[in-house]
Amino acid sequence: MKRRITALMMAAAMCMSLVACGGSNTSTTENNNTAESGSAAAKDASDLKIGLVTDVGGVNDGSFNQTAWEGMERAGKDFGVTVNYLESSTDADYAPNLETFADEEYDMIISIGYMLADATRNAAEQNPDIKFAIVDDATIDLPNVTCLMFRAEQASYLAGYVAGKTTKTNNIGYVAGMANETMNQFGYGYCAGALDAKPDVKIQQFNANSFGDAATGKTMANTAITNGADVIFHAAAATGLGVIEACHEAGVYAIGVDSDQSGISPDTVLTSAMKRVDNAVYDAIESLVNGTLESSVHTYDLAEGGVDIAPSKDLIADDVVAEVEEVKQKIIDGEIEVPADKESFEAKYGDVYELD
Structure with a gap:
């Protein structure tokens, strides 16, 4: 394999x-x-x-x-x-x-x-x-x-919600390509979605400081896996290919980014936070x-189809798929405000985001 x-x-x-x-x-x-x-x-x-x-x-x-x-x-x-x-x-x-x-x-x-x-x-x-x-x-x-x-945080919120509902170890990971205002939107959304799905979930966070280093992505994913993570999201472009490879080898789930990355490893990529x-x-x-x-x-944004999670949902439990659709509509309707910056994230979730 x-x-x-x-x-x-x-x-x-x-x-x-x-x-x-x-x-x-x-x-x-x-x-x-x-x-x-x-x-x-x-x-x-x-x-x-x-x-x-x-x-x-x-x-x-x-x-x-x-x-x-x-x-x-x-x-x-x-x-x-x-x-x-x-x-x-x-x-x-x-x-x-x-x-x-x-x-x-x-x-x-x-x-x-x-x-x-x-x-x-x-x-x-x-x-x-x-x-x-x-x-x-x-x-x-x-x-x-x-x-x-x-509105990248909207797509990553849905990805985080899936991760929170899917994890069996109550332990998930996030690998960022960079830590800055733009990339942190992915992290805020992912952590918010995971915490809303499972308030006591542990989120391991890593900054690869590169969008083109698959080896570093793989090392960071392996560290998260060793420490108990069974779902790992990457927002790291080519660095994330290493994350997916590590998850494939360890038999845990990866979450892709920007495009539907399920084709890279159909039995590994749980979903992807798509930015169109x-x-x-x-x-x-x-x-x-x-x-x-x-x-x-x-x-x-999500309402226009500019961001979303991938249409491939074969690895997600049916009840979770149904919940995600409800959550998606609440975001579109304004019932859920997804945090896109440090201030709005910490106002609800506290100081749990580590990469900014």
Whole structure:
């Protein structure tokens, strides 16, 4: 079985950049600074070029960047636009990759992740005639930049609720790729959901400080397993592949992130906290094609299908599936307010979140 999961992960890493899937959904607009239509909107779609710059996880991370590229590929097929990507091996690659697309006169450049914020801001200031979009950052207020945000805490709350209801040892784990304001949203939601499901559950928390280190993810998961965890959630992109592998080898459950990661290990991945980056990227390209792209902050939430847990629920008990659907509706209706920051989390749950 170890050879099987390793083979599956290698195959996914080699071929997923060729797979196209995704969809579109509506989004809320928090800021209404409408960008000038510019030369891009005047072009035929077949003449438009859109580039994607990954963070260090790479386009085959099985998660965040890969999902974004899948949305790009679908947009390319649906609208006839040209799409391309450049991978960043280190943070030193961000600015050169953005500059490469700008020098090649791409009409739109999409940055994947808040770690690209500074480089994206600089590139947008230097290239006012090019449209830019960035995922998971809302700090850039420029007329040619669109910010794509997500209520990640809502999806991870549902994942935490599943973990709390599923654990037999009353002990679960969480591996974060980074500890910062954006990534802590995953942690606050997960811990809140788990504690609402089982108030006395133990939550082991780890910060890998990397989105591209599967070995560290595996080590941290093994530590949690040794200390009694039987469900481990990762919000760590490619680092999380190591978490899933460790869980597979130990025969405990993993919870994936960003996309439905059950295909990596069908008998291991209990569910996934999905952040539909593919939808957001697709929407941005569609708006560019239609000439309606705005320089605003678009926030995708549970009500719009921008976040959710994975549709694959074969490993979750039927009664838990039913409870999760009820909880989901309560979040949508505003009956459950999921904490997205330290203050709101500690107001209800106390000082139990360790990574901020």
